[in-house]
Amino acid sequence: MLKVNGHFPFMDVVSITNYDRSTLGSGVETDITNVPLQYAIFHQFGNNFSQEIQFLSPSDAKLTWIVGGFYYWFDGGFDQFNLFNRADVSMPFLNIQILGQQMTRALAGFGETTYRFTDEWGVTVGARYNTETAELRERQEAIVGLGVLADEPRQNTNWNNFSPKLSLQYKVGDHRFYATVTRGFKSGLYNITAPGTPAVNPETLTAYEIGSIMVKIPSG
Numbered sequence: 144m145l146k147v148n149g150h151f152p153f154m155d156v157v158s159i160t161n162y163d164r165s166t167l168g169s170g171v172e173t174d175i176t177n178v179p180l181q182y183a184i185f186h187q188f189g190n191n192f193s194q195e196i197q198f199l200s201p202s203d204a205k206l207t208w209i210v211g212g213f214y215y216w217f218d219g220g221f222d223q224f225n226l227f228n229r230a231d232v233s234m235p236f237l238n239i240q241i242l243g244q245q246m247t248r249a250l251a252g253f254g255e256t257t258y259r260f261t262d263e264w265g266v267t268v269g270a271r272y273n274t275e276t277a278e279l280r281e282r283q284e285a286i287v288g289l290g291v292l293a294d295e296p297r298q299n300t301n302w303n304n305f306s307p308k309l310s311l312q313y314k315v316g317d318h319r320f321y322a323t324v325t326r327g328f329k330s331g332l333y334n335i336t337a338p339g340t341p342a343v344n345p346e347t348l349t350a351y352e353i354g355s356i357m358v359k360i361p362s363g
Contacts, residue, residue, distance in 0.1 A: 157197040165189045183226050189219030208256040213249075220244035220281070220335050239286055243335030249275040255308065262314070269308040271328075276301045277342060279333045300342040304328040320355045 149156040168186040197211040224241040255269030278299040310323035329346040 154201070155197075155199040157195075157199065159195040159197075160193070162190075162192045164191075181226075181228050184223070185221055185225070186223040187219065187221050189217065191219075192216045206256065206258050208254070210254040211252070213251040213253070215247070215249040217247040218244070224336060241336055242281060243333075244280040245333050245335060246278045246280055247275065247330070247332070248278075249273060249330065265312040265314075267308070267310040267312070267323075271306045273304045273306070273328055274301070275303075275330055275345075277330075277332055279335075279342075298333070298342070300331065300333075302331055302345050304345065304347065306347075314358065317357055318355050319358050321353070323350075323352045325350050325352075 145158075145160040147158040149158075166186070166188045170182060170184045172182040193213070193215045195211060195213045197209055200206070200208045220243045221241060222244075224243075226239040226241070228239075251271055251273040253269070253271040255267060257265055257267040259265040276299055278297065280297055306326040306328050308323070308325040310321055310325075312319050312321045314320075327348040327350060329348075331343050331345040333342050334340050
Protein backbone atom coordinates (compact mmCIF):
# COMPACT_ATOMS: atom_id res chain seq x y z
CA MET A 144 0.00 0.00 0.00
CA LEU A 145 1.20 3.50 -0.86
CA LYS A 146 -0.20 6.48 1.04
CA VAL A 147 0.69 10.06 0.12
CA ASN A 148 -0.39 13.11 2.14
CA GLY A 149 -0.45 16.68 0.91
CA HIS A 150 -1.03 19.68 3.20
CA PHE A 151 -2.31 23.04 1.99
CA PRO A 152 -3.57 26.12 3.89
CA PHE A 153 -7.20 25.47 2.87
CA MET A 154 -7.34 21.65 2.75
CA ASP A 155 -5.45 18.35 2.96
CA VAL A 156 -5.17 15.80 0.17
CA VAL A 157 -4.67 12.04 0.74
CA SER A 158 -3.97 9.42 -1.93
CA ILE A 159 -4.13 5.70 -1.06
CA THR A 160 -3.00 3.16 -3.67
CA ASN A 161 -3.02 -0.60 -3.15
CA TYR A 162 -2.24 -3.67 -5.26
CA ASP A 163 -1.93 -7.28 -4.20
CA ARG A 164 -1.84 -10.69 -5.87
CA SER A 165 -2.67 -13.89 -4.05
CA THR A 166 -2.68 -17.59 -4.88
CA LEU A 167 -3.98 -20.48 -2.82
CA GLY A 168 -3.82 -24.21 -3.33
CA SER A 169 -5.49 -26.70 -1.04
CA GLY A 170 -7.28 -30.01 -0.75
CA VAL A 171 -10.19 -31.11 1.40
CA GLU A 172 -11.90 -34.44 2.08
CA THR A 173 -15.70 -34.26 2.03
CA ASP A 174 -16.92 -37.78 2.91
CA ILE A 175 -16.07 -37.51 6.66
CA THR A 176 -14.36 -40.91 6.78
CA ASN A 177 -10.77 -42.09 7.08
CA VAL A 178 -10.93 -43.36 3.49
CA PRO A 179 -10.52 -40.76 0.69
CA LEU A 180 -13.76 -41.52 -1.18
CA GLN A 181 -14.83 -37.94 -1.93
CA TYR A 182 -12.39 -35.07 -1.96
CA ALA A 183 -11.55 -31.83 -3.74
CA ILE A 184 -8.31 -30.24 -4.91
CA PHE A 185 -8.33 -26.61 -5.95
CA HIS A 186 -6.07 -23.73 -6.89
CA GLN A 187 -7.36 -20.18 -6.92
CA PHE A 188 -5.85 -16.79 -7.70
CA GLY A 189 -6.78 -13.15 -7.28
CA ASN A 190 -5.51 -9.73 -8.32
CA ASN A 191 -6.75 -6.59 -6.53
CA PHE A 192 -6.09 -2.93 -7.28
CA SER A 193 -7.65 0.09 -5.60
CA GLN A 194 -7.12 3.84 -5.72
CA GLU A 195 -8.70 6.32 -3.32
CA ILE A 196 -8.36 10.10 -3.27
CA GLN A 197 -9.57 12.25 -0.36
CA PHE A 198 -9.92 16.02 0.03
CA LEU A 199 -10.26 17.11 3.65
CA SER A 200 -10.97 20.41 5.38
CA PRO A 201 -8.66 21.66 8.18
CA SER A 202 -9.45 19.66 11.32
CA ASP A 203 -9.90 22.75 13.52
CA ALA A 204 -12.60 24.31 11.35
CA LYS A 205 -16.11 24.75 12.70
CA LEU A 206 -17.43 23.12 9.51
CA THR A 207 -15.37 20.05 8.64
CA TRP A 208 -15.80 18.03 5.45
CA ILE A 209 -14.34 15.28 3.33
CA VAL A 210 -15.05 14.47 -0.33
CA GLY A 211 -13.37 11.91 -2.53
CA GLY A 212 -13.50 9.08 -4.98
CA PHE A 213 -12.64 5.38 -5.00
CA TYR A 214 -11.82 2.94 -7.81
CA TYR A 215 -11.54 -0.85 -7.39
CA TRP A 216 -10.56 -3.61 -9.83
CA PHE A 217 -10.49 -7.36 -9.18
CA ASP A 218 -9.62 -10.27 -11.46
CA GLY A 219 -9.56 -13.79 -10.07
CA GLY A 220 -11.03 -17.26 -9.91
CA PHE A 221 -10.12 -20.92 -10.16
CA ASP A 222 -7.68 -22.32 -12.69
CA GLN A 223 -8.10 -25.74 -11.09
CA PHE A 224 -11.04 -27.09 -9.09
CA ASN A 225 -11.33 -30.88 -9.21
CA LEU A 226 -13.98 -32.94 -7.42
CA PHE A 227 -13.24 -36.66 -7.07
CA ASN A 228 -15.92 -39.21 -6.18
CA ARG A 229 -14.78 -42.76 -5.47
CA ALA A 230 -17.97 -43.60 -3.57
CA ASP A 231 -20.13 -43.94 -6.70
CA VAL A 232 -19.61 -47.55 -7.80
CA SER A 233 -21.16 -46.85 -11.21
CA MET A 234 -18.45 -44.25 -11.93
CA PRO A 235 -15.61 -45.02 -9.51
CA PHE A 236 -13.16 -42.70 -11.25
CA LEU A 237 -15.44 -39.67 -11.58
CA ASN A 238 -13.42 -36.45 -11.81
CA ILE A 239 -15.39 -33.22 -12.24
CA GLN A 240 -13.33 -30.16 -13.15
CA ILE A 241 -14.60 -26.59 -12.78
CA LEU A 242 -12.75 -23.60 -14.21
CA GLY A 243 -13.82 -20.00 -13.80
CA GLN A 244 -12.75 -16.38 -13.78
CA GLN A 245 -14.51 -13.21 -12.64
CA MET A 246 -13.62 -9.53 -13.05
CA THR A 247 -15.10 -6.72 -10.96
CA ARG A 248 -14.86 -2.97 -11.53
CA ALA A 249 -16.28 -0.47 -9.03
CA LEU A 250 -16.32 3.32 -8.89
CA ALA A 251 -17.60 5.38 -5.98
CA GLY A 252 -17.89 9.00 -4.92
CA PHE A 253 -18.41 10.03 -1.32
CA GLY A 254 -18.73 13.06 0.90
CA GLU A 255 -19.35 13.90 4.53
CA THR A 256 -19.62 17.13 6.49
CA THR A 257 -19.89 17.89 10.21
CA TYR A 258 -21.11 21.21 11.56
CA ARG A 259 -20.67 22.24 15.21
CA PHE A 260 -23.42 24.81 15.70
CA THR A 261 -22.58 25.11 19.43
CA ASP A 262 -19.75 23.85 21.63
CA GLU A 263 -22.02 20.96 22.67
CA TRP A 264 -24.09 20.14 19.61
CA GLY A 265 -23.03 18.92 16.18
CA VAL A 266 -24.57 17.18 13.19
CA THR A 267 -22.99 15.02 10.48
CA VAL A 268 -24.46 14.38 7.03
CA GLY A 269 -22.81 12.10 4.48
CA ALA A 270 -23.47 9.97 1.43
CA ARG A 271 -21.74 7.52 -0.91
CA TYR A 272 -22.74 6.54 -4.44
CA ASN A 273 -21.35 3.29 -5.85
CA THR A 274 -21.57 1.79 -9.32
CA GLU A 275 -20.18 -1.66 -9.93
CA THR A 276 -19.91 -4.17 -12.75
CA ALA A 277 -19.18 -7.87 -12.25
CA GLU A 278 -18.21 -9.88 -15.32
CA LEU A 279 -18.15 -13.65 -15.51
CA ARG A 280 -15.36 -14.18 -18.02
CA GLU A 281 -15.35 -17.98 -17.94
CA ARG A 282 -17.14 -20.80 -16.13
CA GLN A 283 -16.86 -24.36 -17.33
CA GLU A 284 -17.76 -27.72 -15.83
CA ALA A 285 -16.45 -30.94 -17.34
CA ILE A 286 -16.02 -34.61 -16.53
CA VAL A 287 -12.41 -35.37 -17.25
CA GLY A 288 -12.19 -37.90 -20.10
CA LEU A 289 -15.91 -37.66 -20.99
CA GLY A 290 -16.30 -34.08 -22.18
CA VAL A 291 -17.78 -30.72 -21.19
CA LEU A 292 -21.02 -30.61 -19.22
CA ALA A 293 -21.47 -26.83 -19.19
CA ASP A 294 -19.56 -24.07 -20.96
CA GLU A 295 -21.17 -20.74 -20.21
CA PRO A 296 -20.70 -17.56 -22.25
CA ARG A 297 -19.53 -14.32 -20.74
CA GLN A 298 -22.02 -12.56 -18.51
CA ASN A 299 -22.01 -9.20 -16.80
CA THR A 300 -24.20 -7.51 -14.23
CA ASN A 301 -24.26 -3.90 -13.04
CA TRP A 302 -25.35 -2.61 -9.64
CA ASN A 303 -25.80 0.94 -8.36
CA ASN A 304 -26.26 2.00 -4.77
CA PHE A 305 -26.79 5.22 -2.81
CA SER A 306 -25.93 5.05 0.90
CA PRO A 307 -26.69 8.08 3.12
CA LYS A 308 -25.63 8.81 6.70
CA LEU A 309 -27.02 11.11 9.40
CA SER A 310 -25.59 11.58 12.88
CA LEU A 311 -26.36 13.89 15.80
CA GLN A 312 -23.74 14.50 18.52
CA TYR A 313 -23.86 16.09 21.97
CA LYS A 314 -20.75 16.75 24.05
CA VAL A 315 -20.75 16.71 27.86
CA GLY A 316 -17.38 17.21 29.49
CA ASP A 317 -14.94 14.69 28.01
CA HIS A 318 -17.67 12.53 26.50
CA ARG A 319 -19.54 12.86 23.22
CA PHE A 320 -22.89 11.11 22.87
CA TYR A 321 -24.21 10.33 19.43
CA ALA A 322 -27.15 8.82 17.55
CA THR A 323 -26.51 7.65 14.00
CA VAL A 324 -28.49 6.09 11.18
CA THR A 325 -26.62 4.88 8.10
CA ARG A 326 -26.96 2.50 5.19
CA GLY A 327 -24.34 -0.03 4.12
CA PHE A 328 -23.66 -1.89 0.87
CA LYS A 329 -21.91 -5.20 0.24
CA SER A 330 -20.93 -6.07 -3.34
CA GLY A 331 -22.53 -8.79 -5.42
CA LEU A 332 -20.65 -11.53 -7.24
CA TYR A 333 -20.86 -14.73 -9.27
CA ASN A 334 -20.49 -18.15 -7.67
CA ILE A 335 -17.84 -19.59 -9.98
CA THR A 336 -18.08 -23.09 -8.51
CA ALA A 337 -21.81 -23.41 -9.32
CA PRO A 338 -22.29 -23.35 -13.12
CA GLY A 339 -25.75 -22.32 -14.24
CA THR A 340 -26.49 -20.06 -11.27
CA PRO A 341 -27.18 -16.32 -11.68
CA ALA A 342 -25.18 -13.58 -9.99
CA VAL A 343 -25.61 -13.09 -6.25
CA ASN A 344 -27.14 -9.64 -5.71
CA PRO A 345 -25.58 -7.15 -3.29
CA GLU A 346 -26.66 -6.88 0.32
CA THR A 347 -27.82 -3.63 1.90
CA LEU A 348 -28.14 -2.83 5.57
CA THR A 349 -29.72 0.04 7.49
CA ALA A 350 -28.02 0.45 10.87
CA TYR A 351 -29.05 2.47 13.91
CA GLU A 352 -26.47 3.23 16.58
CA ILE A 353 -26.52 5.09 19.89
CA GLY A 354 -23.39 5.42 22.03
CA SER A 355 -20.70 7.61 23.48
CA ILE A 356 -16.97 8.12 23.04
CA MET A 357 -14.34 9.77 25.20
CA VAL A 358 -12.93 12.77 23.36
CA LYS A 359 -10.11 13.39 25.85
CA ILE A 360 -7.88 10.62 27.22
CA PRO A 361 -7.23 11.00 30.97
CA SER A 362 -3.58 11.60 31.89
CA GLY A 363 -1.62 9.57 34.39
